[in-house]
Structure formats: structure tokens, C-alpha cells
Amino acid sequence: MDQKRVTIEFGSQVLIWGTFLFLMGPQNLVWTFLIPLFAQNYYVMSYISTNHNLSPLTKVNDPLKNSLTVTNHPALEWFHLNFGYHVEHHIYPSMSGLNAKKLHTLLKTEFPDDFRYMSKVSAMKKLYNSARIYKNSQTLTNPETGDVFDTI
Numbered sequence: 001m002d003q004k005r006v007t008i009e010f011g012s013q014v015l016i017w018g019t020f021l022f023l024m025g026p027q028n029l030v031w032t033f034l035i036p037l038f039a040q041n042y043y044v045m046s047y048i049s050t051n052h053n054l055s056p057l058t059k060v061n062d063p064l065k066n067s068l069t070v071t072n073h074p075a076l077e078w079f080h081l082n083f084g085y086h087v088e089h090h091i092y093p094s095m096s097g098l099n100a101k102k103l104h105t106l107l108k109t110e111f112p113d114d115f116r117y118m119s120k121v122s123a124m125k126k127l128y129n130s131a132r133i134y135k136n137s138q139t140l141t142n143p144e145t146g147d148v149f150d151t152i
Contacts, residue, residue, distance in 0.1 A: 043080070050123035051086035054130070055116065056151040057137040063090035068152065069104060069117035076120075077101075084120060116152060126152070 017033075024032050050070050058066045070084040071077070077084065085100035087107065095103070107115045118126075130149035135141035140149040 044083075046120075046124060046127075047080070047083050047086070049132070050120065050127055051084070053132050053140075054123065054126055054152050057134060059137075061090075063087045064107075064111055064114040064116065067116070068123065069115075070120040070123045071104075071117060072120045087115065087117070118152075 020032070021029065047070065051068050052066075055066045055068050064087060067087045067090050069087045072080070072084055082097035082100040085097065085104055088095070088100045088103040091107075092103065104117070108117070131140040131142035131147065133141055133143060135148060138151055140151060141147065142149075
């Protein structure tokens with residue numbers, strides 16, 4: 001690791017945010033930093049959670065079985081850089097998000113029974129109405145209530 005570069009990059013970030021805080025005033029910290037940070041974190045984690053926490057666990061890594069693609073409105077997909085095309089990402093990790101929709105169409109045609117995808121709204125509803133702890137490879141459980149939920 002290039003320690004000098006890391007120090008320069010970190011110092012630059014501190015300087016930028018320090019200048020921003022100085023210009024905006026500390027009274028605006030919540031509106032200009034914290035709320036946007038929480039919103040960004042929520043969006044990223046909503047994709048990661050729906051992409052992984054609804055699918056069954058597998059002994060052998062098979063993205064068609066243990067991952068989920070979530071689709072969204074085309075404008076949101078563009079704005080979020082096609083981040084929901086997660087099965088496609090696991091099949092070709094270095095592929096540009098620009099090609100994810102083409103692969104998505106191909107996977108729907110070639111693997112109609114195995115390829116898992118759903119709308120982000122449906123995935124979020126399922127996520128919020130189920131547990132996130134695996135009881136076994138096919139079942140999620142809520143340890144506080146004992147409720148169990150099937151994976152997708």
C-alpha cells in the first residue's frame with residue numbers, strides 16, 4: 001500500500017469536508033451531510049439486502065440460485081448505474097453495468113426456470129416481511145418470535 005498516497009487522499013477528503021462544513025456552517029451539518037449520507041447508505045444497502053438476503057444458501061456458488069436481480073424504473077436503473085443487476089454481476093464480475101441489461105435479457109431466455117429476478121418494490125416488500133437470519137439453507141427465521149420464512 002502506498003502510505004503517502006493514502007495520507008494525501010485522506011487529507012484531501014478531510015480538507016474538502018472541512019471547507020464544506022466551514023462554508024455551510026455547522027448548523028447545516030444534519031441537512032448537508034448526515035441526511036444525504038443516511039439516504040445513500042439506505043439505497044445501497046437496500047440493493048445489497050434484496051440481492052442476497054432473500055435467496056437460499058448453496059454449497060456450490062451458483063449465482064442463478066443464491067442471488068437475485070432486482071429491476072427498477074429505467075430512470076432509477078440509470079441513476080443507480082444498474083446496480084440491481086446482481087446475478088449478472090456475479091456471472092461476469094468485471095462486466096460494465098452498461099451491458100447488464102443485455103445479459104439480463106439473455107439469462108431470461110436461456111435459464112427461464114433458474115434465473116431469479118423481481119421488481120425492487122416486490123423484493124423490498126418481501127425483505128421487510130421476512131427475517132434475515134438463516135435457520136437452514138432454505139429457511140429464514142426470526143429468533144425473537146420463532147417465525148420462519150421460505151427463501152425465494
